[in-house]
Amino acid sequence: MTDRANQDQAEYWSAQQKWVDHQETLDATLAPVLTGLLEQACLRPGEHVLDIGCGTGASLLSIAQAVGPKGAVMGADISSLLLSRARDRIAKAGCENVRALECDAQIYDFAPASVDCAMSRFGVMFFEDPVAAFANIARALKPGGRLVFLSWADLQKNPWFDVPRQVAFDQLGPLPKPEPRAPGPMAFAERNYVSDILTSAGLKDVSVSEVNVLLTPPDGVAGAAAISTRVGIAARALQYFEGSSDDAHAIEDGVAKAMKKYETPAGMRVPAALNLCTAVRG
Incomplete structure (x- = not known):
């Protein structure tokens, strides 16, 4: 094994300036997810917490508030680029x-x-060897320590992904299908698969259940459509097929039309299905 088992992921995420550029929009969109995660974690003042795949740091700041000044928070991420933004925010x-x-x-x-x-x-769907990864994380837990994470459920239940995918594929053609369960956003969509991983890693009291939240893109339909051509499957399709600016505008328009049904008087509310995964170290 190399010093960095997930070298491909490290190279990918350390070149993703768009995640830094759109950090505020993405944080606002995913804020209900973070709120739900914190509720499930039941953090207490003074606890020591490991945040896996902390990215640009929104979760770190919220965890720090939950555990208070007597607690400690360590964020772990493979991307130097995203961590640079996280460190700026921490400071x-x-x-x-x-x-x-x-x-x-x-x-x-x-x-x-x-x-x-x-x-x-x-932050945990990108491991080359997920059983080894969770076994390693489990060793960091105190006896009785808790593991809590959220991953995306089925693609078809997540219009934030599926709508741009369908529109982009209609415009450009489909991307090559990834290998089943390959590292990526949807790698942990199958609940039984995730449960087997955690059990094989030596964790106890494993539970994987589907939960539903409403994502909250802050800039209306137009903003949601615009970011979909910059981050995610549509952005990958534009890059893969070397799509033109006309293609990008067509995809953006198509996403806006499809997303319009998620407008409410309180703003955009996009349904999302997630897998809530919990376990403890025995």
Whole structure:
């Protein structure tokens, strides 16, 4: 095994400037997901928490608030680019009990039995060897320590992904199908598969259940459609097929029309289906 088992993922995520450029919009869109994750984690003041795939740091700041100044938060992410933004936010917030570590959580030598809770919002679906990764994370948990994370459920139940995918494929043609369960946003869509991974990693009391939330894109239908051509499946299709600016505008218009039904007087409310995954170290 190399020093970084997920080298392809490291190279990909460290070149994704668009995730930094659109950080505020993405944070606002996914805010209900983070709120739900924190509710399920039941964090207590003074706890030590590992945030896996912390990205640009929104989750780190919320976790720090939950555990208070006597707690400690370590964010782990494979992307130096995303971590740079996270560190800037940590410093600006004055969170002295938070650190963001560039590492591969699959193989990093975390201090054994040092963490009360390991958690993640969409940060654990990219491991080359998920059983090895969760076994490694489990070693960082104290006996009885908790693992809580959210991953995307079926693509067809998530219009935030599926609508841009359908519109882009109609415009450009379909992308090559990924290998089943390959690292990526939908790798943990199958609940039984995730349950088997966590059990094989040695975790106990494993539970994987579907939950539903409403995503909250902040800039209306036009904003939701615009970001879909910059981040996600439609953006990948435009790059793969070397789509033109006319293609991008056509996809954006098509997504806006399809997303219009999710407009409400309170703003955009896009339904999402997620898998809530919990376990403990025995």
